[in-house]
Amino acid sequence: MAERQINGVLKQVLELGPPLLFFVVYLQLRDTEYVIGARSYDGFIVAAAIFVPILLAAMGALWALTGRLSRMQIVTAVLVIVFGGLTVWFNDERFFKMKTTIVYGLLAAILGFGLWRGQSYLAFVMSEMLPMRDEGWMILTRRLTAMFALLAVANEVIWRTMSNDAWVTIETFVFPVLLFAFFMAQARLFQTYGEDDG
Incomplete structure (x- = not known):
């Protein structure tokens, strides 16, 4: 539907x-x-x-x-x-804080598994919104896999070493801004490998 x-x-x-x-x-x-x-x-x-x-x-x-x-x-x-x-x-607040690590880690693992199989699962999800050649999707998937892995590690470090106030602020604002900035930084990739869908 x-x-x-x-x-x-x-x-x-x-x-x-x-x-x-x-x-x-x-x-x-x-x-x-x-x-x-x-x-x-x-x-x-x-x-x-x-x-x-x-x-x-x-x-x-x-x-x-x-x-x-x-x-x-x-x-x-x-x-x-x-x-x-x-x-x-x-x-125990640790369970709620670990949720973020698991979400980002799971995304990195799923995309990484696709890369291991020579596929971009990201293209499967987003290709209708963003037409791009396969080579571009593979590059973007590699970059995003690394980004999700870094965010998972960062979350573990932050919640284990910083205050609740710091973790809540970073979880609410910094991580989403970093993801937004990541996608904005891919503009050249989108221009290079983008396809005109007519």
Whole structure:
């Protein structure tokens, strides 16, 4: 079934809104302890628990409006549910922080497996939006695989060595900006290998 088109601003709000809301909720709750069912939870754990239904509501709205979700959105939702649940169940923020490492690591592994097989799985997902010759897709896939691997390693270093405030800020703003900058830096590649789809 073809994806129904929706307003671009609305789509961005539904995709980027949940992480921004997590950031705001975390800032409001970070210095408070909450007792729920005779267990004490810090603000980070409560913010992580609140993030799960916010993300699922946004994805549900996106699916209702467009008629589809990407495979990556579905995988991300499953990981958020699993690791958000583990975070609350064990009352341990490390699970929620590791989610980012696993998402980036999984993306790097999937793209790397495709490269090992001589294929660009990125082209499979994006070629309709961005017509490009096979050679260009292989170059972009190699670069993006390295980028995802670096982000996975960076997340591990950051959450293990920095404060919660630093990790939440970097997770919410720095990683997305780095990915945006990465794609902007590929403009020459797109021009060199792009195909005119008529």
